Amino acid sequence: MATATARTAVLRTGTVYAILFAISSVHLLNDTMQAVVTALFPVFKDSLHLSYGQMGWIAFTLNMTSSVMQPVVGYFSDKRPMPWMLPIGMGLSLLGMAGLAFAPSFMFVLLSVVFVGLGSAIFHPEGSRVVFFAAGGRRGLAQSIYQVGGNTGSSLAPLMTIFIFLPLGQPGAIWGTLLAAAAIAVLLRVVPWYRTQLNEHGKPLKKGKASGASAGVPLTRRTIAFAMTLLVLIVFARSWYMSGISNFYNFFAEEKYGLSVRAAQVPIFLFMAAGVVGTFLGGVLADRFGRKRMIVFSIGGAAPFALLLPHVSLGWVYPVSFVLGLIIMSGFSVSVVYAQELIPNKVGMASGLITGFAFGMGALGAIVLGHLAEAWGLTKVMNYSSFLSLLGLLAILLPPDRRETA
Structure with a gap:
């Protein structure tokens, strides 16, 4: 009863767009700082003479600290939300940005990446709870x-x-400290509102009877566990594939098409920019057509383009990478909402499992693909990794969500 009362109170407040856009802007700044690490790979390769395997370890360290720690933070923050941890997390990321700018060796890079990752791990579960309060219906x-x-x-x-980094080199990372400072400034305005919501409504999801994905049709614990396991596996496979694209496709494009370092970044940008559009459209369409349908569409629709990408001519690389990013990311935010509705009494942990553990465990892909690239060559790695997208078809086995059963 307490859970239902808290949820009803939140729904009646309506959607608070000012807070949503504020926390989204902090999310942008946070993930931009994480992107700085990947963006520095071509620079690190030359300035610190790193191998593909070492770059895989950097990506692994970032994702393990920023993502796999999220469900742990979410578990404890579900019990005791901590608004003040939001700016503290950004402070850790600020230290990491400064470290990256002046790291003299591979080990110092890893240490700096740990600070960036921990800041992100602290931010995401609390940020998801802010979104819950601001979402309304x-x-x-x-x-x-x-x-x-x-x-x-x-x-x-x-x-x-x-x-930035090709012209300025490694010291250009110092500009990342401004991103962290801007995030802290925004969070200092969000935290008081967040604290007020906690005082008025209590924790957004207190312990109560599990309702599962479909309102009015309670799911058993066994079904919920099966669905969460399946969902984590789907996101895991998708993140392995995306790890290959974001970390190594530029080197593949340089080898196969003879592109310069700058030109090889364009297909990756198109893929990621299309993913931004796909993420937004997927959430909107999921409210109308259902969570499970969007998850299945995002995987089934993306698989043919993923299989095609390593084989097309240069002219087709750009439209294929754009459409692939648009479709495959249309199910990302939907997966988070689906997980939250499966275990509605643990918003932080559900968000952490999907955006954190499952996505972060894909960091193993960065290490595996990096070492395989050294052993087999990038062409084989890109060809074989494209088949990972087919694992996402397991989404068909997910239980229907509440819109499909309505």
Whole structure:
């Protein structure tokens, strides 16, 4: 009863767009700082003479600290929300940005990346709870607004490589400290509102009877566990594939098409920029047509383009990468909302499992693909990794959500 009362109170407040756009802007700044790490790869390769395998370890360290720690933070913040941790997390990211600018060796780079990752791990579960309070009755739209900020930040990596890090080199990372400072400034305005919501409504999701994905048709614990496991596996496979695109496709494009370092960033930017649009549209369409349908569409629709991408001529690389990013990311924010509705008494942990653990465990892909690229060559790695998208078809086995059963 307490859970239902809290949820009803939140729904009656309506959608608070000012807060949604504020927390989305912080998400943008946070994920831009994470993108700085990837954007520095071509610079690190020359300045620190790193191998593909070492760059895989950098990506792994970033994702393990920023993502896999999220469900842990979410578990504890579900019990005791901590608004003040939001600016503190950004402070850790600020230290990481400063470290990247002056890191003299591979190990110092890893240490700096840990600070950036921990700041992100602290931000995401609390940020998801802010979105819950501000969403009102438009959960899909609210999560999309929030996620669009993060995806936009991630998509800036190729542009930062072209316009900042290639001209300025490693010291250019010091500009990332301004991103952290801006995020802290915004959060100092969000935190009082967030604290007020906690005082008025209590924790957004207190312990109560599990309702599952479909309102009015309770799911058993076994069904919920099966669905969450399946969902984590789907996001895991998608993140392995996207790890290959974001970390290594530029090197593949240089080898196969003879592109310059700058030109090889363009397909990655198109893929990520299209993903921003897809994330927003997916959330809006999911509110209308259902969460599961959008998840299945995002995987089934993307698989043919993923299989085609390594084989097309240069002229087709650009439209194929754009359409692929648009479709495959249309199910990302929807997956988060679906997970939250499966275990509605644990918003932070559900968000952490999908945006954190499942997506972060895909960081293993950066290491595996990096070492395989050294052993087999990038062409084989790109060809084989494209089949990962087919694992997403397991989404067909997910239980229907509440819009499909209505």
